Amino acid sequence: MTAAPTSPRGPGGRPDPLKVAALGGGHGLAASLRALRHVTSDVTAVVTVADDGGSSGRLRQELGVLPPGDLRMALSALCDESDWGHTWSDVLQHRFTSSGPLDGHALGNLLIVSLWELLGDEVSGLDWVAKLLGAEGRVLPMAAVPLEIEADVKLPNGQEALVRGQSRVAVTSGVVQRVRLIPVDPPACPDAVQAIRQADVVVLGPGSWFTSVMPHLMVPEIAEALHEARLTLTLNLSAQQGETTGYTAVDHLHSLQSYAPGLKLDTVIADPASIEDLDELQSHARTHGARLLLRQVGQGDGGPYHDPLRLAAAYRDAFDRFLGDVGEKSG
CATH class of the missing domain: 3.40.50.10680 (CofD-like domains)
Structure with missing residues (x-):
């Protein structure tokens, strides 16, 4: 090699x-x-x-935290190439299936948010999860606050629409003309x-x-x-x-x-x-x-x-x- x-x-x-x-x-x-x-x-x-869908969106809405899902996926991708690393990566990615409020939640999202609440610091919490995984590298949020994405979209019928939310913009049936972040800057x-x-x-x-x-x-x-x-x-x-x-x-x-x-x-x-x-x-x-x-x-x-x-x-x-x-x- x-x-x-x-x-x-x-x-x-x-x-x-x-x-x-x-x-x-x-x-x-x-x-x-x-x-x-x-x-x-x-x-x-x-x-x-800016994720606002699924487990991340629910935690963000309920607790006012940064959406943890994409951060969790990045941590999992950097896990140590060992039984320890892969096992904890699988634990992070595990999603509950139930008829109750835990349905669809990824355990890693709950773990990350728990560390944020205990430590009072997002970066320290992510570093601790990285240690658990034996990760080679760090995972950091882009911004210090949760973001929303807003898009100007041209629909198939030729009309223009305003689409708000990452999960909605990602699956829009129209052509994205321009996107903005909320809050701006x-x-x-x-x-x-x-x-x-x-x-x-x-x-x-x-x-x-x-x-x-x-x-x-x-x-x-x-x-x-x-x-x-x-x-x-x-x-x-x-x-x-x-x-x-x-x-x-x-x-x-x-x-x-x-x-x-x-x-x-x-x-x-x-x-x-x-x-x-x-x-x-x-x-x-x-x-x-x-x-x-x-x-x-x-x-x-x-x-x-x-x-x-x-x-x-x-x-x-x-x-x-x-x-x-x-x-x-x-x-």
């Missing part, structure tokens, strides 16, 4: 693991985390906190901002484009840190039914530019099978200052899911491009 990339910044010339911050939410972020753990042991997940989690600023590279995506990926660009302190970061964008393998129906890979870059003018990318990772117009995509990647890295990163069965090992190999290729630059700056 190829040696993991390192950042030559340790004391006495000893190379440290490459520092990576991965941004997103839900299944997309979990996919990038499972890949990144094959690349480095120093990964920090920065997770969206929310405060960022300070640890998340620090993790992005200290990272050698930041990974954005894959994931639900408007409800998991784009929200990071609407938190001012996060967006400011991203404008100074070495960014690798991981494109989705297909459009998401509802949220990005009909979107091409180029459309995703168009929307990124509209939400974050001037944002520079180091690398755009795309699976050749998901590209409609290669020349146009290469041109748009260059407008962001990025190279387009074409790699087969989907699962072998052709489903719209990233394969952890294939995606890990793509990340290695993406990160190798600037490792020399990191060493020169450190020296």
